[in-house]
Amino acid sequence: MKRPRATSPPSFSTTVKPPLTPPVTPILKQKLHRTGTPKWFPLKLTHTELTLPLTFPTGQTFRWKQTGAIQYSGTIGPHLVSLRQRPGDDTVSYCVHCSTSPKSAELALLDFLNAEISLAELWSDFSKKDPRFGELAKHLRGARVLRQDPLECLIQFLCSSNNNIGRITKMVDFVSSLGVHLADIDGFEFYQFPSLDQLSKVSEEEFRKAGFGYRAKYITGTVNALQAKPGGGDEWLLSLRKLDLQEAVSALCTLPGVGPKVAACIALFSLDQHSAIPVDTHVWQIATNYLLPDLAGAKLTPKLHSRVAEAFVSKYGEYAGWAQTLLFIAELPAQKTLLQSFSLPINKLDNSAEDNETSCDTTKP
Structure with missing residues (x-):
């Protein structure tokens, strides 16, 4: 877990530490x-x-x-x-x-x-299509969508299912510690993300003892499913970057513990699927306030997920996932406070769970 940040400059240690148990395989010829x-x-x-x-x-x-x-x-x-x-x-x-x-x-x-990918060009395009986006973007410049390693992204979002930020971070830190230790910075230990082979050496029971609960079977099940893929799981995941969005999401949903919402997160943050829209309760509220007002007051159902995603793509185009990311960030507590200081019209969402939000809203307090 993150310790309180020191006021002094970050310290750096290059001490090589022995591998944690369970044992990990050595880094490959690096x-x-x-x-x-x-x-x-x-x-x-x-x-x-x-x-x-x-x-x-x-x-x-x-x-x-x-x-x-x-x-x-x-x-x-x-x-x-x-x-x-x-x-x-x-x-x-x-x-x-x-x-x-x-x-x-x-x-x-x-x-x-x-x-x-030029944010300036995207923001200009989005602002022409949506004046409200333009006002938000003036004060929230530089919010990028990352291009993560697909395996790393997948395992992280398996940990995020029905979870809160603190527990997700502890779980991800445990998974990371199965990889090769690189160095410490400011009291944090940093590891190369473990390979499928390294992950396969940890049993479901060991994950459960580490606090993963029912997510343990999803991680071990997904690792086993990926290892069984022809050509290897890493290559299979990378190949999803070449598919259209729906094909990629459908393929991801064949893995244990991956549903449409988590699949959309993985697609957006690691598979070059820039139009992917992770539809959660917060995105639903944004959509009904600004894109689909006729659905205001309705309950989000699986059937409406695709309609929300289509509304974002219709409004913002092939990079709709980037637009949705900024609109989501605008609803986070710190950004809401900033935007309110500029008297900008923002959607007043229920703040009860905001301290535990992720960009996929896979968490709960």
Whole structure:
């Protein structure tokens, strides 16, 4: 669990720790280089293209940790990196703590951040289609959709089912600890996400003892299902990026514990399915307030999920999932307070569970 953040600069330890039990397999023919004192470099993304607090703590991933005032650290494959923003600095900076090579780490980071997609162009397009979006976007610039490793994203959202942020984070931290330890930053331990082979060595009972409850059978069942895929589970998951959205969602729903809502999250955050709309109660309220007012007061049913998704795509186009992500972020407590200070018209949702929200709303208090 995250300890209280120190006021001093983040500390960095390169101590290599022994593997936790259950045992893990060694990293495959990778020579990791630890850089010691980190050197910071500018990333080719300005704050209008990437705002860290609007991207990392918004429920897309549970593996990145806040290690500074506006600094987040995490792993991308074998690379351990940090991103930071400073007041008055228009650019985002990054440093590489541990990697197979600094250049490959930079390329992996840009890929992870979907850097080839211009938020400025998307926001301009969305604002023309929706003046309210334009007003929100003026104050919430830089909210990006990440491009995560599909296996990593899948396992995280299996942990998120009917759960709260604190427990999800503990579960994801446990799963992460099954991988290769890379280094510590500011008291946080960082690991390369475990492979399918490493995950397969943990039994359902061991996951249950770690506090996963009924989700334990979903994780072990999904790992077994992926290992049985021709060509391997990793390749099968990556192949879903080449399918249309409905085919990808249907394929994901064949895995234990994956329903349409979780499948849409995985599709949006890891499979290049930019029009995927994870339909939850909060997205439903946004839709009935602004896109489908004729359904206001109705109860969200599985039959209406597709209608909500279609309404978002009809309004915002093939990148509707990015628009929905910003509208969701606008409803988070911290952002609501900010927007209210600008007297912007925002949807007043029930705040009873907002402290436990994820961008898929798979949680409950």
